[in-house]
Amino acid sequence: MARTDLRPFFSSEHSAAAGRASVRLAEFAPFFGFEIDDPRLGEVAFPVRRIKAGESLVRAGDPFDAIYFVRCGFFKTVRVDEAGNEVVLALPMTGEAIGLDGLDPGHYTADVVALDTSLVAAVPFAQLAHLGRENASIERALFRAFSRALGREHSMICLLGTLSAEARVASFLLDLSDRFGRLGYSRTDFALRMTRQEIGSYLGLKLETVSRTFSALAASGAIGVDRKTITINDLAALQAIMQPKGEEPEMRPAPGAVRAQGAHRPSPRLAREARGRALAFA
Amino acid sequence: MARTDLRPFFSSEHSAAAGRASVRLAEFAPFFGFEIDDPRLGEVAFPVRRIKAGESLVRAGDPFDAIYFVRCGFFKTVRVDEAGNEVVLALPMTGEAIGLDGLDPGHYTADVVALDTSLVAAVPFAQLAHLGRENASIERALFRAFSRALGREHSMICLLGTLSAEARVASFLLDLSDRFGRLGYSRTDFALRMTRQEIGSYLGLKLETVSRTFSALAASGAIGVDRKTITINDLAALQAIMQPKGEEPEMRPAPGAVRAQGAHRPSPRLAREARGRALAFA
C-alpha cells in the first residue's frame, strides 16, 4: 500500500496540461448546494484533476488535505479492512463530494478509483473552512454535505441490515435511476459502469447473486439487462419489492399523546424529500 | 454482577438541585475533543436534559435544532424505514454526539431512546456554528465530529457487508469493551443495556442468531454470558474471529518478528487511534 503516487498537476494553477487546470467556484458550486452571494467568492479557483477510468483519485492512507467535488464522472470508494476484505463503500458520481470521512483520522480511509473518465475539483479543506468562516452559505453547505453523507450511510446500513438480495438490487437500480435522472440522463436506460463483483461488494452480496437477481428481475419483466445496459420497464414493480409486507394503513397517533414509554410507535413517516442538487437551504 | 452503574455525578459543582437545568461548556467539552482556550467560552451554558430508560430523547421527524452531547448514559437510535422495518443504527453512549444527521434534512431521522438513565447537553446547532466561527478549535471539533461519525458508519457498513454472524457479534463485544474501557469501566466485565433483539437489529441479525452466537462463544470459553452480563475471558480469541483467512497480505511480516507480544495480530493497519476524549488535531 505504500505506493508513492505522484499526483498529476495537483497544485498547478495555470499549467494547462491536457486541458484546464482549475475551475472557479461559481462553476461548480451550484451543483453542491453552495449559494454564491458574493461575486468575488465565485472567482475563487480550485485545481481540477482529470482521472481516467481505472486510475485512483486518492489512496487509503494518503494524508487528508482536500475534499474532492465530482464535476463529472463516476467513482468507487473501496475500503480494505483489517481482515483484508475489500468493500465498495460508495459509488459517488457527478455532484457528490469525496473524502469527508478523512478529516478526523487525518488521512483518507479508502481508495477512490474512477470508473469512468472524470473531472473533480480539489478543494483544500483548510481553504474551504476558511471560506466558510467568511460566508455563511458556504459554511452551511459544508455542514450539510457532511450531514447528507451521514444520512446516505444510514440508508445503506438499513439496506444491508434488513433487505433481501432482491430488494437490495432493486433499491440499487432505483437509486441509480434517480441519480441519473437528476443529472438529466434517462431514468430508465443507463449503462452500469461497474462489474457485478463491485455491485455485489457494494450491496453485501456475491457477484453470482447479483447476476441471478438481475436475471430474475429481467425474467419478471421489471427490467431489461443486456450486459452492462439496464432498462427499467416497471419502476413500480421495483419499488414494490421493497414493501415486503402488506403494510396496513398505519394508525396515526395524535401528535400530542407522546407518553409512549419503551415501545416505539410506528412513528410518523419521514417523507423522503427531494434533496436533489437544488440549492435551497432555508 | 456489580452492575456497572453510570452514576450521574454530573452536577458535581454547584446547583446540585434535583434537576440542574444547564451545564457549562467547560464541563463537557473535553469529553468531545473541544479545546477551550478562551475561559469566557467555557462559561457558555447549555440546557441539560435528563432522560430515563425507555424515554425518547428525540423522535424521527422532530424538527432539527440541536446536537445532543451524551454526558452520561446509553442510547439507541432507531430508524423505521419506508417498509416499516425497524433498524437500530447506533448505540451512542457517554462522550458521543447525537443528531448530526438531522441537519441536512432539517429534522431528526431516527428515534433516539435512552437505554439507561442519561444526561445530555442540548446544544442548539446554530449556536454551535456561531461559536465555531469565533473559535477555531470549536469549529474543528465540530467538523471532526461529523467526520468521525462518517468513519463509524463506514466501519458499520463493512461489518454488515462482509462479516459472518460470529464475527459481527465478536466485533460488537470488542467495540463495547473498548468504549467502556475508554470511559474507565472494566473492559472485560460489563452489562449489556439492550436486548438480544436490539443487538440483532444493530448487527443485521435475528435475535435467535445473537443468542446462539453468545452461547457458542461462551461454550468456546472466549466469553462468559449470564443474562445481560458479559465477561470477556479471551480478548485475542474474539479478535481472531475477524481474521477469517490466513490472510498473509503483502505487508511483509518483519522477519525477526516479535513472538513474545501476546499473539498480537499483524494489525499495523490504520490503527484505531485514540479518538477518545483526546483533543489533538495536529
Add this chain to the structure above:
DNA sequence: CGACACATTGAACTTTATCAAGCCAGGTGG
C-alpha cells in the same frame, strides 16, 4: 404469586454462498 418480557434451544426450512462449468464480447496477434 402470576404475568410478562426476554432469553435459550431445537428442528425445519430459505436464502445466499460456494464451487464448477460454460458462454460471450472484445481485444490481440498470427
Add this chain to the structure above:
DNA sequence: CCACCTGGCTTGATAAAGTTCAATGTGTCG
C-alpha cells in the same frame, strides 16, 4: 480476417449460514 485468449457474466448443483417457527426456561415486577 480469424482463431484464440481473457475477463466478465450466466447458470446449475450443492452446501453453509441464518431465519423461522415453536417450545421451554427464567428473572423481574406489579
